[in-house]
Amino acid sequence: MRFACESGAEAEVIxxxxxxxxxxxxxxxxxxxxxxxxxxxxDENFNALQxxxxxxDAFVYITPVYxxxxxxxxxxxLDKLRRCQATKQWNSEDTTGxxxxxxxxxxxxxxxxGGGGGIVNTFECIERAIAHMGGNSQPRGNVGVYxxxxxxxxxxxxxxxxxxxxxxSMVENSKRRD
Numbered sequence: 001m002r003f004a005c006e007s008g009a010e011a012e013v014i015x016x017x018x019x020x021x022x023x024x025x026x027x028x029x030x031x032x033x034x035x036x037x038x039x040x041x042x043d044e045n046f047n048a049l050q051x052x053x054x055x056x057d058a059f060v061y062i063t064p065v066y067x068x069x070x071x072x073x074x075x076x077x078l079d080k081l082r083r084c085q086a087t088k089q090w091n092s093e094d095t096t097g098x099x100x101x102x103x104x105x106x107x108x109x110x111x112x113x114g115g116g117g118g119i120v121n122t123f124e125c126i127e128r129a130i131a132h133m134g135g136n137s138q139p140r141g142n143v144g145v146y147x148x149x150x151x152x153x154x155x156x157x158x159x160x161x162x163x164x165x166x167x168x169s170m171v172e173n174s175k176r177r178d
Contacts, residue, residue: 009058009174016073016074019045021073021077021080022042022046023076024079035090046077046080050081053100053101056100057104057174058107058146059104060106060109061107061109061126062109062111068121069118069122069125070122070125078126078129081133082129085099085134086099086132086133099134101130102134105146105173106126106144107147107148107149108145109151110151111151112151112152113153115152116152119152123148130144130145146166
């Protein structure tokens with residue numbers, strides 16, 4: 001994201017629709033190796049993305065609003081990530097150091113085609129997934145959900161500026177935290 005780079009951070013835009021992620025096959029007893037090894041045995045594209053989550057310091061989730069929900073591709077990704085990361089708290093043999101989302105801030109952006117209906121539900125969907133994965137859905141200091149940017153067809157222009165300001169603030173606060 002250009003905004004993050006302008007603030008001195010490294011950033012990468014990941015377009016999930018281009019990653020060709022498979023759907024969860026619920027292998028084995030319904031969990032497969034995601035419960036113990038925290039990876040997907042059928043989707044190397046997902047495993048590569050999960051490694052990027054481990055390496056990242058912060059996240060910006062951007063999704064259109066589809067029927068008061070996140071896009072199908074983001075839902076698939078969050079469900080798979082949740083199966084691998086949320087389960088770390090249940091696995092006493094886990095040695096990976098906890099969820100890759102723990103202690104990292106997130107900005108949530110939802111764009112509704114009309115007047116904004118469904119945006120709150122969309123935010124709640126992402127927020128729940130983050131909370132399940134130990135990412136602190138409620139802001140605590142500089143971690144958790146750092147900001148919410150609700151976009152509709154009338155406010156796109158100034159919401160871009162809002163997103164730019166939110167990313168800049170998140171980057172600056174993350175630097176202070178380190």
